[in-house]
Structures are given as structure tokens and as C-alpha cells.
Amino acid sequence: MANNTGDNSINQILDLDALPMILQQIHQEVINEYGQGNVADYIPGLAQVDPQQFGMALRTVDEQEFTVGAADTAFSIQSISKLFTLMLALDIVGEELWQRVGREPSGMRFNSLVLLDSEGGIPRNPFINDGAIVVTDVIAARSAAPARRIEEFIASLSGNDSNRIDQQIAAGEQATGFRNVAIANLLKGMGNLEAEVEQTLDCYFKQCAITMSCRDLARAIECLANRGKSHFKSSFHAEKMDKRINSLMLTCGLYDAVGNFAYNVGLPAKSGVGGGIVAVCPGQYTVAVWAPELDRYGNSVLGQLALEKLTSYTHTSIF
Incomplete structure (x- = not known):
């Protein structure tokens, strides 16, 4: 499934057997951190969203999907x-x-x-x-x-x-x-x-204002983890786009908090003030997480924490 093998690989091959338990562990750990942020109340509609929600979906490049929490709840993807x-x-x-x-x-x-x-x-x-x-x-x-x-x-x-x-x-x-x-x-x-x-x-x-779920988002960015290939759309001219867009997400995807995110998580990612974050582990998987409480930079508090735990527990940071 993954491109990297051996002890000198950039990132470890994902252990699919352990993944369901890892996602459940992440879920249980992060929901204990509710209350550390606020919803985007400056946008009517988002101000009414229940802040204490969490969903996460991971999709591998060979089309296996793993979810936890409210992974199929649609939310406003914003940025x-x-x-x-x-x-x-x-x-x-x-x-x-x-x-x-x-x-x-x-x-x-x-x-x-x-x-x-x-x-x-x-x-x-x-x-x-x-x-x-x-x-x-x-x-x-x-x-x-x-x-x-x-x-x-x-x-x-x-x-x-x-x-x-x-x-x-x-x-x-x-x-x-x-x-x-x-x-x-x-x-x-x-x-x-x-x-x-x-x-x-x-x-x-x-x-x-387009709405998607974590599962939808993990599927929609598949081409960025899989050399431009998408299971759902074949006519998209995505050659080399994964390299270009992943580099931009790594350096610009979380605005002026992007350095801390790269340090803590180590994946190209893009956030939105609806509480969603999508991230890419090239050659291995895409992941989307949603939790509406935001930090002062406009990024999901629990979303960042969940992704940090994911790359730590699976050793799949790109660094």
C-alpha cells in the first residue's frame, strides 16, 4: 500500500489492524479537552453549531476507510x-x-x-x-x-x-x-x-458554505495522497498537483499557525473555521477531522490535537 519500506523510510507504513483501536483511543482522549475554544460566532449559522462534537475519517490509498465519532455529520467546510x-x-x-x-x-x-x-x-x-x-x-x-x-x-x-x-x-x-x-x-x-x-x-x-462530512473530505482529497489518482473522478488533470498543493498546505494551510502545526503534526493540511481540518500523508492516506471549537488562529482545537496524536501513535509524520 505505501511507497516507503525499510528502516530508512521517511514514514512508517500504516498498521491497518491497529488503526480502529488507535482512532478510538484518540476519540476518547480528545473529547476530554472540550471547552478550550469557541465556535466561529462571527458567521451567522456557525454560531448555532453545538461546539462539543468530534468526527474523524481516514482513507488509505487502497480505498480502505476508518472512522470514529461524527464522521458522517455534514458541516460547513469554509476555507x-x-x-x-x-x-x-x-x-x-x-x-x-x-x-x-x-x-x-x-x-x-x-x-x-x-x-x-x-x-x-x-x-x-x-x-x-x-x-x-x-x-x-x-x-x-x-x-x-x-x-x-x-x-x-x-x-x-x-x-x-x-x-x-x-x-x-x-x-x-x-x-x-x-x-x-x-x-x-x-x-x-x-x-x-x-x-x-x-x-x-x-x-x-x-x-x-458548502457542506461535507469527514468521510466526504477524506475521499475528496484522495488524489493528493495517491499521485493524482482519484477513485471517484477520472477526468481531473491532477498530474503533479499533489506535489504543488501539498507543499502549499504544508507552508500555508493553517495561516499564521502553520509552523506549530508542522512541528506538532507533520502533515500537509488545510483548515476551515467550520472546525474541519484535512491532512495528507503522501503515499499512505488522507484524513479529515471535525470539531467546531476554534483557537485564536481560527483552527480546530481538538482537530489539531487529534492529528498530532494520529501521527505520533502511527509514526506517519512526513518528517
């Missing part, structure tokens, strides 16, 4: 959607994308305008909000129904056609997303937005 729109935008325009967005960590809040203004309208990376809005703009400028295109792309990766936009959450995002409106207008004013501001933002708010 995890930026991972899928990046895949789609690269599928549409390829390397041309990097003329409009960088590939470096920002060291700033995910919704900061400071760097964008000082660096000529080129966002530092595609996972902070300004970079993600540029990525969405690539899709919006080239699609008759961009939000629907993103929905269908994600559903094709997960194999679950019910992975769709929660219109109530999308409306709440639109009503309160003042900083994103400012970012989009600044991008437009600096010549880095092709579609109309309203069109791009409408698509951006809707993509963040």
Missing part, C-alpha cells in the same frame, strides 16, 4: 473549499495562475489587507482570503455558473452529490463579509480581478 477551488483553477489555467498569486506564507491574519496593498495587489498565497478570492475569480470569469461548477467539482471528487451549498450560511456570509468586500474591491482596483466584484464574491461566499 477548506479554498483547496478545491485551487485544484479547479489550476485545472483551468495551469501555471498561469501564479502570475496573479504567490506561493509564500503570509505571517499575517487570513483576512489582512496590509500585505495586499503593500505588494501591488498580488496575494502572498492562495489560502489567505485575498489569494483565495483571486483563485475564485479565475473560475468566476470563465464559467456561466461558477458556484454550481465548484459544487459539482467537489461532489465529483467526494462521490457524494449532496455536497452542496448551504444557502442560509452563504447568505449570512454575504451579509457580514465586509472585510472580504474590501479585499475584493482592493484587488479590482489594483487590476487583479477579472470578473465583476459582486460576481466573484457571490461565488466565494457560496463555496465557503
